[in-house]
Amino acid sequence: MKLMSQDFSPRIRSVAIAGNDAADVTVRLDLSTVPLFKQQISSAIGEAENVILDLSNVAFVDSSGLGAILSCVRDLTASGGDLKICSVQQRVMVMFDLVRLPKIIGIHEDVNAAIAAFGS
Amino acid sequence: MPLDNFLIKREHTLLRSVLDHSMDAIIAIDSDSTIIEFNRSAEEMFGWSRAVAVGNYLHEMIIPEQHRAGHLAGMAYLRESGIGPILGKRLELIAQTSAGVIFPVELTVSAVDGEMIYVASLRDLTDRKLAEQHIERSDRLFRAISTASQQYIREGNVDETFAIVLNEVLDITESEYGFVSEVLYEPTGEPYIRTYALTNIAWNEEMRAIYDAMAPNLEFKNLKTLFGAMLTTGEVVISNDTATDPRRGGLPPGHPPLDRFCGLPIHHSGELVGMIGLSNRPQGYDLEMVEFLEPFLAACGNIIVTWRADKARVLAEAERKSAHDALEVARRREAEISAVIQNSLLLRRKPVLTPHGMDVGVCIMGFTAVTGDYCDFVTFNDRFDIVVGDVMGKGVTAAMVGSAVKGQLHRVVRRLQERTMLFGRHPEPQEIVGGLQSVLTPQLMTLDSFVTLTYAAFERRDGADSVTDITIVDAGHTPILRIRDGNRPHWLSGDNVPLGLADREFYMQNSHQVEPGDVYIFFSDGVTEAVNPDDVPFGKDRVEQVSVDGVLSRYDSEQIANALAKAVMVWTGERIDDDITIVVVKIDEAPSCVVVRKERAYCEFPVESSERIGFADFLETYLRDVPGITDYDRHAVIIGVTEAVNNIVEHGLLFQANQRIQLEIEARITDIEIVICDRGREYAEPPIKEISIEDNRERGYGWMILRRCFQDVALVRNPLGYNILTLQRKTGIVSEDAS
Structure with missing residues (x-):
């Protein structure tokens, strides 16, 4: 697993979770990968305030993955920023829906929709 | 010889x-x-x-x-x-x-x-003595209700009234200590209680001084207590071993011990207005006692709300002594309130005890002033009776008549039961309605009022393990809608006249066979008679259509009741001027284990980290060809089982190598059941933690996710040293995020 950042404006940066092979859309954010995610996430976010977490390659998120995402939100909001999530696969969306995540974090169709949400 | x-x-x-x-x-x-x-x-x-x-x-x-x-x-x-x-x-x-x-x-x-x-x-004489005690207890309860109400009406002193209430309820429940309180809210929305009456438990001079100065109006605000648990949930709290109850908050030093505690919420029109706390009943508290006290709690809610209205009126009178019409408004308001109050006595929330094999949902919407809708439930050990009715006429009279019907109903049932018990049976619905008729008709004729009602008894025939028959007495009420096989509506009705019209009417009952999956819908005429802006009534056809839709959508009984009420609201453009009462009874499907959508499948997998997701492939393959299952169900099952397995690996197997987990799955007609088995250490269900940004612990969401994926979760340790976790998901649920 690796994290790939891209800046959309001085204020907004997207971080995509990718597999070792760029075409791999079966990446898991779970007990086995969360330590790696946590190692890399702060440098991937860097100085950015507003972050879009792109989950298009992520096929599965478990409770520890959920905890890691919530921890990112916590850090960003503490420093005045925000985190939005985009491009969520169906199974991951069901898990977010079950825990009522949309009440806490904005979840968007794709990167552009997330950027637009930051703009407003 | x-x-x-x-x-x-x-x-x-x-x-x-x-x-x-x-x-x-x-x-x-x-x-x-x-x-x-x-x-x-x-x-x-x-x-x-x-x-x-x-x-x-x-x-x-x-x-x-x-x-x-x-x-x-x-x-x-x-x-x-x-x-x-x-x-x-x-x-x-x-x-x-x-x-x-x-x-x-x-x-x-x-x-x-x-x-x-x-x-x-x-x-x-054991049985006869028990029956006598039961009847005596009921009689005392109704006497207590009437004494308290009369005391309040005569004196208007809420503290004295509730002192009487407390004494009665302590006596009836054999409790040692107790309090009766009002529930109030801080500006921040936090609930707290102010007592009207409490047992004097001052344990030293200092406390006695405080009690004497403050009592009876003490305020308690600590929510991390057993009564706090009731305040925050609005539900009955029963703790028969307070020493080990995690909800307890402890007692001040010197306070006499409270070994058993029961917190009873007092609701009024859906709002939590008061609470009764009881403690140290020698035999402990149970739901049967709570059910028994229900009419009593309704009466207490009644008194609290009347008292609030009285306070408001006194205030209005003082403030606007000179303005005559303002006072008039206050008076009218009082009349309205008293009518609404009566309704609270007449209408009941969902029964506390519902029988095995059926699901009961109630939706009650009260509007403006007054009609006399009422609904009530009577529980026998193998029978469950529903009474839905309406008092004709408006205003306080109708409400009072309704109140009388309700009170008399329970009396009549007890009296008849006393007699029929000798013959080893319960009173028949027609006997109950006949009994009501004979006590009420003279009164109703004087008041020029009458009462329509439907009395329905759901009964289990000998040997059956679920409801087999419904016996109905219809006294001029709206018919009952039955939906069979998911989409076949049929109206059940009789032809008896309402109570109060003829004093020698003989009430006929008719019985129908109940089939698994049947849905029965009882409602008041406020539903069918609600008109849209063009004056077209909602009508029976629409009731049929909305109900069938609800059944087809696999709603539970409460959701069907709510959907029907909602449809009426929409029809009228939210302008309803009659009360609406809807009771829905759903008979369970035939035992689901009989009807299998897909045979049981079994897998056993090692818990070495790389292979652990092997079970996910197994589940995926199994679920792929279960007929009629939604994607949402498929995902939820896999998400939930993943959490369950992670939990076992961490807490049961302590991440040790060379361990195995067994998993069995079966898709049945209404649910999917998964049994997961391991030979690890005994572990317990952890507390449920909701997600939040403020909370900085990152772990601990697993069991909450598990609970969201499965409606039934049972964890047992069997004598052979296996942990057996049974998970059941009702299928056909798209999203639970209804709130």
């Missing part, structure tokens, strides 16, 4: 047979109390065999210690004087079994002519 001998022998056989088949216990003794006959019923009643009993002293076998001396003295007197004051009389005494259990008996003793032999016939 000489004829005499033959006759004697025959007489003997006959006597033996009479003795053996007598329902009563028959014991014969001689003049020094030695038992010489002990029949089969006596063996059953006292637990001694005839062989043991005969030849022993009566007082050593069945008379409790404290009565033995009295018995011997009586026998001695009888021997000397020949006078036996108890002979030939019917007496109630207590007796004792071989196991030392003491119970009430009815007894008659007669002397055998010319011999010093006495024959006692005894009957076990």
